[in-house]
Amino acid sequence: MQRINVAIDGPSAAGKSTISDLLAKKLGYVHLDTGAMYRCVALKALQNGIALDDESALTAMLEQTDIRLTPDGKVYLDGTDVSEAIRKDNVSMAASDVSKLKQVRIDLVRRQQQMATAKGFIMDGRDIGTVVLKDAEVKIFMTATAHARALRRFAQNQEKGICTSDLETIEQEIQKRDDQDTHRANSPLRKADDAVEIDTSDMTIDQVVDTLYRTVLQKTEQEVS
Numbered sequence: 289m290q291r292i293n294v295a296i297d298g299p300s301a302a303g304k305s306t307i308s309d310l311l312a313k314k315l316g317y318v319h320l321d322t323g324a325m326y327r328c329v330a331l332k333a334l335q336n337g338i339a340l341d342d343e344s345a346l347t348a349m350l351e352q353t354d355i356r357l358t359p360d361g362k363v364y365l366d367g368t369d370v371s372e373a374i375r376k377d378n379v380s381m382a383a384s385d386v387s388k389l390k391q392v393r394i395d396l397v398r399r400q401q402q403m404a405t406a407k408g409f410i411m412d413g414r415d416i417g418t419v420v421l422k423d424a425e426v427k428i429f430m431t432a433t434a435h436a437r438a439l440r441r442f443a444q445n446q447e448k449g450i451c452t453s454d455l456e457t458i459e460q461e462i463q464k465r466d467d468q469d470t471h472r473a474n475s476p477l478r479k480a481d482d483a484v485e486i487d488t489s490d491m492t493i494d495q496v497v498d499t500l501y502r503t504v505l506q507k508t509e510q511e512v513s
């Protein structure tokens with residue numbers, strides 16, 4: 289079967305990562321979670337006491353930083369498995385802070401484009417359809433209400449045994465991050481003109497995966513004919 293690239297953008301906790309993972313397995317594609325890369329930058333900055341707005345120190349740090357995403361969904365920062373550490377609430381907010389910086393974005397976008405040189409990738413983030421993979425054959429803009437997203441993040445944290453804030457605090461943090469991610473000067477979160485918007489608030493995970501699966505199959509058939 290002809291392979292294509294899929295770009296999935298949208299706000300925090302809209303289900304991008306879970307859906308991308310399942311869709312990738314169903315299609316035999318590779319899922320690249322670009323948010324995990326911003327989270328790695330934030331985690332390393334926090335560990336090393338680097339201010340989250342110190343662009344030159346963060347850029348210098350990135351020169352000495354190895355980030356690896358494995359096909360089974362693990363995230364390695366300088367050889368250490370940080371898959372869980374990067375999901376903590378303080379790292380989420382810090383990731384939104386470092387992702388505002390132009391030089392950080394330039395560095396990570398370059399890495400992301402190098403990772404997806406062939407077809408068969410599902411990449412999720414905020415600027416995939418607009419910047420990283422502008423020529424992706426399928427572009428999805430995935431949304432859900434802040435409340436629905438907070439409920440999901442809360443349940444997810446509890447399931448994984450991650451020490452978590454209460455629901456109300458999570459919802460407030462999600463709204464704050466939405467605001468930051470949408471209003472920043474560099475590559476703000478926005479729907480690409482050619483993206484299809486899907487509101488997942490009232491959809492089950494299976495329904496969303498099925499919808500996207502059919503969209504990808506339709507597109508692959510079009511590409512062949």
Ligand code: DC
Nearest residue numbers: 300322323326383384387413414415
């Ligand atoms: O998807 P996520 O919540 O794991 O992303 C963490 C932060 O990184 C989020 O606040 C926005 C930022 N981000 C970004 O600016 N561009 C991307 N391609 C992916 C994430």
